[in-house]
Amino acid sequence: MIIKSKSSWVEDAIFYQIFPDRFYNGNFRNDPSSVAKWGSLPTRDNFFGGDLEGLKKKLPYLKEIGINAVYLNPIFKAGTNHKYDTWDYYEVDPMFGSKGDLLNLIKEVHKLKMKIILDGVFNHCGDGFWAFRDVKEKGMCSSYYNWFTINGNNISEKPINYQTAGGAKYLPKFNYNNKLVREYILKVAEYWTKEAKIDGWRIDIPWKVPRDFWQIFRKKVKKINPDAYIVGEIWRDASPWIEGDTFDGVMNYRLRDLVIDFFIKDNIDAEDFDYELLYLRELHDLNAYVMLNLLSSHDVPRILTAANNNIKRLKISVVFLMTYIGAPMIYYGDEIGMTGENDPDCRRTMIWDKSLWNKEINNIYRKLIRFRMEHESLRSGSFKTLLVFNRLYVYQRLKGSDAVIVVLNAGEKQDKVTVPLKNSAIFYESWVDLFTKNKYKVVGNCLEIKNVSKLSAFVLKPDNTESKNCVA
Numbered sequence: 001m002i003i004k005s006k007s008s009w010v011e012d013a014i015f016y017q018i019f020p021d022r023f024y025n026g027n028f029r030n031d032p033s034s035v036a037k038w039g040s041l042p043t044r045d046n047f048f049g050g051d052l053e054g055l056k057k058k059l060p061y062l063k064e065i066g067i068n069a070v071y072l073n074p075i076f077k078a079g080t081n082h083k084y085d086t087w088d089y090y091e092v093d094p095m096f097g098s099k100g101d102l103l104n105l106i107k108e109v110h111k112l113k114m115k116i117i118l119d120g121v122f123n124h125c126g127d128g129f130w131a132f133r134d135v136k137e138k139g140m141c142s143s144y145y146n147w148f149t150i151n152g153n154n155i156s157e158k159p160i161n162y163q164t165a166g167g168a169k170y171l172p173k174f175n176y177n178n179k180l181v182r183e184y185i186l187k188v189a190e191y192w193t194k195e196a197k198i199d200g201w202r203i204d205i206p207w208k209v210p211r212d213f214w215q216i217f218r219k220k221v222k223k224i225n226p227d228a229y230i231v232g233e234i235w236r237d238a239s240p241w242i243e244g245d246t247f248d249g250v251m252n253y254r255l256r257d258l259v260i261d262f263f264i265k266d267n268i269d270a271e272d273f274d275y276e277l278l279y280l281r282e283l284h285d286l287n288a289y290v291m292l293n294l295l296s297s298h299d300v301p302r303i304l305t306a307a308n309n310n311i312k313r314l315k316i317s318v319v320f321l322m323t324y325i326g327a328p329m330i331y332y333g334d335e336i337g338m339t340g341e342n343d344p345d346c347r348r349t350m351i352w353d354k355s356l357w358n359k360e361i362n363n364i365y366r367k368l369i370r371f372r373m374e375h376e377s378l379r380s381g382s383f384k385t386l387l388v389f390n391r392l393y394v395y396q397r398l399k400g401s402d403a404v405i406v407v408l409n410a411g412e413k414q415d416k417v418t419v420p421l422k423n424s425a426i427f428y429e430s431w432v433d434l435f436t437k438n439k440y441k442v443v444g445n446c447l448e449i450k451n452v453s454k455l456s457a458f459v460l461k462p463d464n465t466e467s468k469n470c471v472a
Contacts, residue, residue: 009115009199010229010249010290011380013069014369015329016062018055019298020073020096021047021081022349023332026054032095039351042344047081050349052097056105059112066369069115071202071329073298075102078126082298082347084204085126085170089188106196117200117229118192122185123208124165124173132172149175165205176210185213186220193224200229202292203247207234214246231292242287249290252326254280256294262393263317263410264307270393270410274385281325281383288325289380295321296331298347302340303331304361309339312455315364316408319457322368323397323406325383335365371434371459377402387419392452394419405431407449407458419447428462439463 025031025038028049036046052075062070074083077091092102109116125132131144132155139145139154149163156162157169165171174181192198201221206214214232221228232241234250241247258276261267268276281288295303295317307313321328332338333350337358340346351357372378381399388394391411397404407417421427422445431440431447440449440460449458 009227010069010327012373013115013327014067014372015069015071015292015327016067017071017294017297017329017331018073019050019332019347020052020055020075020083021050022347023050024054024058024350024352025049025051026057027051027097030095030097038349040349042081042347042349044344045081047095048349049095051095052092052101052105056101056108059108059114063112063114065335065366066373067330068113069117069199069327070109071117071292072119074119074121076121079128079170080126084121085124085128086121087126087128088130089125089185090191103196106198110197115199115229117202117231118196118198119204120189120201121204122174122188123205124171127170127172129172146178147175147181148172165208173208176213182213182216186217189217190220190224193221193228197225199225199227200231200248202251203230203232206232206241206247211240211246214241218246229290237283238291239283242284249287249292249327251297251329252280252291252293253300255291255324255326256300259295259317259320260306263320263408264313266391266410270388270391273393274388278385289327291326292329293321293324293326294329294331296334296346297329298331299343300346301342302338302346303334304337305339305341305346310455311358311360314361316410316455316457318364318368319406319459320408322372323378323404323459328372330365335362337361367434368459371461375402375404375461376400377404384424386421386424387417392417396424403428403462405447405458405460407452407460409452409454409456411454413454414452415450417449417452419449421445421447428464430463431460432463434459434461 030051031049032047034047035049038048075092075096076083076086077088077093078085079087083093092099106116131147134144135142135148136155151161160169163173165173176182189201218230221230230247232247232250234241235253238250241250258273262273284291303317304314336351338348338351340348377397377399381397381402384396386394386396386405391409392414393408395406421442427442429442440447
């Protein structure tokens, strides 16, 4: 049985994912020796100088657009630009700043009534990690030989004779059959949860580690901060991970796949879409409200690129993200129309020149963020499908008397859309659209919308200037 997460703040969260090296350079003194020009194309090896001071300077921007939670990609000392190859779990990477910079950043985040979660890369370390270096030097004589899984007396890279993450020789995998490894990682998690007062962890590739470890991890973290949000990078079935003893939620890549199949690629119709959504809700149960819903991330092409730069397809995708059950996450720059193919192209530097922003896309995000925060129904309300017809999908979110109806047309123009409201828990006589301010009447227990254009979205709230609240 799935038990609802205790991280109640997540229901009200709008997350913003930041890849630190690419967000903003706030302190040129801590730049690495070779820095690429800001705005040039990223490679797997170049650095751009983004840092914690830069993020701190841009917090007012995040606050202004309505962000209230930050997910930060790895910040601990490492050798690469992505920092998923940790060298020292107790040290902030010098190119990002110091421990003091991190603590100051988190204090400022909390001062602005925002939350912050860190990326926990605990399945593996980097080849510069002190214990692995000791094994490379001493072989079986190293006290840390059994921290890793090695086929031989000494480390060999040609061929690789030690277990890695994904076959990458610079990512040696920890041996979780060794209790000393478990104790070490748990101490790291406890240290930063307590010392930095972070609000949770995003766990990298957790399925590669025995699940019983994450259950212990959860207890340790929750003992320090009962409201901490622990979210796993799970790409497939999340149900075993969210039964109340492991994670609170997961990065909802399965939902992203459905969004792209329906709104972007036309691979499925509304009937399929509705069926698959129901299936996911049943799998996730009450924890559906604390899933981390996303359209882009550092591991997939950006949503505008996935949509072949079709802003209409982007819009209906974002409308769905911002009005569906779960915590929406915006990948830095999506809100201004940044593009990018798969890694490393999706990790371009943030564009701060507003003249280069896509103002239409930025306006869409801003309106939807504000609308979501104004309507409790969108954050914690019930979900009910009202109409499924070919490429038309209409649903209602409801919490008390707060109601929202979302009309998504992923297909061709419709002369008239008639949405039955007879079996809806509550309805009003007139509704007004967030984007156009146009009003639509309820006639005979049906909401009527004429001239529904191709690839369009309506986000409707009751027109309280004219309507009377009616209970069906």
